[in-house]
Amino acid sequence: MATTEAPTFVARPSKPKLKLPRGACDTHVHVFGPGARFPYDPGRATVPADAPKEALFALHDYLGIERCVVVHTAAHGFDNAATADALAARRGSYRGVALAPTTISDAKLKALDAAGFCGVRFHYMPHLKTGASIEDVIAFGRQLAPLGWHLQIHMHADRIAELAPAIHRAPVPVVIDHMGRIDASLGLDQPNFQALLRLLDDRNVWVKVSGCDRATRQGPPYADAVPFARKLVAEAGDRALWGLDWPHPNHRGPIPDDGQLVDLIAEMAPSDGARRALLVDNPQRLYRFSTRE
Template sequence: MANPRKPDTGLPAGACDAHCHIYGPFDRFPLPPDRSFTPNEAPETALRRLHDHLGFDRAVIVQSQGHGLDHEPLLDALAVGQGRYRGVALLRPGSSPELVRRFDVAGICGVRFSFMPHLGMPDLDAVRAVIALVEPFGWHVAIHVAGTGLLDMESFIRSIPAPVVIDHMARPDIAEGPNGPVTETLLRLLDSGRVWLKLSGAERLSKAHAPYDDVAPMARRLVGHAPNRLLWGSDWPHVNLHGPMPDDGDLVDFLGWVTTAADRQAILVDNPTEFFGFPALPAGR
């Protein structure tokens, strides 16, 4: 939505949007011909305006297959942000350690794999090769699955020798309820101590509209179980969404049921600071 409302939920200092994307500007960073989809332009300047409006001080920009393996828009945003952003890359086997080192110095701290049919399912041996490539740099691994895909991926996720974050609450069929097999699998993985989860994508999970009340029972169970392992992300600018475009103010207010200040501080500030390697906030902020 072009003009999101100001959220009712107040955000603590240092709040982080742990999952968002940028596209363009296309006159500087044209889309590659081999992209898997064609996004609308959504540059860093628009992302910054959104975050200033909503009240976010930090963000993690995830490289999208809309720009493919061309990370120049992301690298430019990291430079412009001067510490406001961290990045997550897309890599293939055979990428050079020098490239990973360049990305690491720029502020990229993770690599993402999408196990989604419409984006092309990666080969697990190729995924393992990329994980081995980035492991010396201490990067995390982001996993994007949907439906019952997490059940099939559980053993593989447990085998990853790096911190893992699962995107968008693993995108279950929300009709299975807060005690369904995907949620139970998430809880087991969170209990491993090496897996984190993004409380993002409520607009994709919901079978209704804002305030996404049908997603809240699952999210409440996750927060009640492991608030120190959760992150929050907007998923702006909401590409490949089949339905009404969400208001980002509504997505922030989805956290309104997180009633304790300690849990909000953990999910929005302390957890992303630790997981993505942001500097600690100055005393008094």
Template sequence: MQDPDVSGNPTHALCLAPLEDVQPATFGIPDGACDTHAHVVAADPSYPMVPERSYTPPPAPEEKYLAMLAATGMQRGVLVQISVYGDDNRYMLEVLKRHPRQLRGVGVVRADVSERQLRDMHDAGVRGLRLNVLFGGGTGFEAMEKLAPRIADMGWHMQFLMDIRHLPEMMPRMQKLPVPGVVDHMGHIPVSLGTAHPGFQALQHLVRDHGWWVKLSGAYRISQDFPQFRDVVPWAQALVATASERMLWGSDWPHVSVGRMPDTGVLRNQLALWAPDPATRARILVDNPARLYDFD
């Protein structure tokens, strides 16, 4: 199915919709657990998608998002501005404002964003900015050094959607940033490359020696073992062992731009394998996101 762009030409295939049901939890989910990575997509056409997007998601509105949080046992959530909206954060911000105690956000802006815009985003619950070099519509590395000093005093972080095969060449710049970094989806490279890969080693270095964070999310994006993702276990365990106090879990709902739709409950249940110790899981699900995203 094709979605026409503003000129009427077919451009982007419509993504699959997320599954309605989720597998029950295989472990006790602690109070205050947080899903640190999901997106909302309005059903209202007054929130237009950018022509340069890489995919077209179906609606994943506020009510479905909140239902997913409840179904997976998450009491808190972090919304990440989806690339198809570019730097038009309106819908995400509106959802955040309606749930100020439950939700936080990570926004997307351009390098010339105004101080007033940043302050308004902070007041709405945004606590970080995302740089995205994988999908059309995002802000890339060219804005990194311009934006980081502007968000440092607000206690924000910078989140990176990138392929960590490029991390060794980028590290000299990243290590100088005056804000913490967060890397999406465990580095977004195939786990078949192994933990000895220079990109993975660079990621561990940033986490261990520079206070960076990693989202234990997107297993289905880096695995060759759908739908159980057993090949991700050593990769995720190595990250947890590097610094469990800076690991975060995220569902990546509604799982855009994939050929097979994963079960969000199965994805959550991976954490029982990645962090078998209940205290470590509580750190990942509760304590770490509370600290990074400034939950009460």
């Protein structure tokens, strides 16, 4: 029998010192289960710990986060039901990014669109299944364009330069996850981070300044990783997005304190204007949140 994984999130995070602006958006979280209602993808060696929508809503209310983008987790495969359930519960203020094959029908995409989804994520990471080739994904973007959707790419830092030429050809916006999954110990001048900066010269490309807790090699408070986020905000401040990455799946270091992650925003985006762009204006443009909530 498969064992159940231990939770990877802090049940009682610290209270942030930073007061977030009205309409602040967390653009990268997941919901897991509950497995009794939303079964996990079969064939897994372990069963994920549940991280249901109620726990997510309570966290956001506690932190002062009003809007959210729920990114569907690979733990549920292509069955987006758990994420759709969370979106339905906070209609208008929560949007979704789906997992789907590039062969999905227009009818199914339209059904996801009606449920609040606005993009599709693809993985190019060693620990996650890699499905479609980058060329197929970019071609698939033409199917997303009529809906106003975007592509989301989660890739290992070593693949940024390799995948960049195809990403430049995307017919829809492309969001790069978790600062390109760079290794903070290699410094700002490392080839992988420089490749990410060059990729962001393309105004069709966006980046999430999430994952300091994954990029770090020093641990909390992630002093080695924050300069990368600050540089990305400085260079692409009108296309940078922020997210907690709750409940921090597949995390290898100390479990992050989500209150501490909120306070890091002040270091990533030092001015009120930069924080408003990061947390409010940029998500509003990309995810097209309802103005009536």
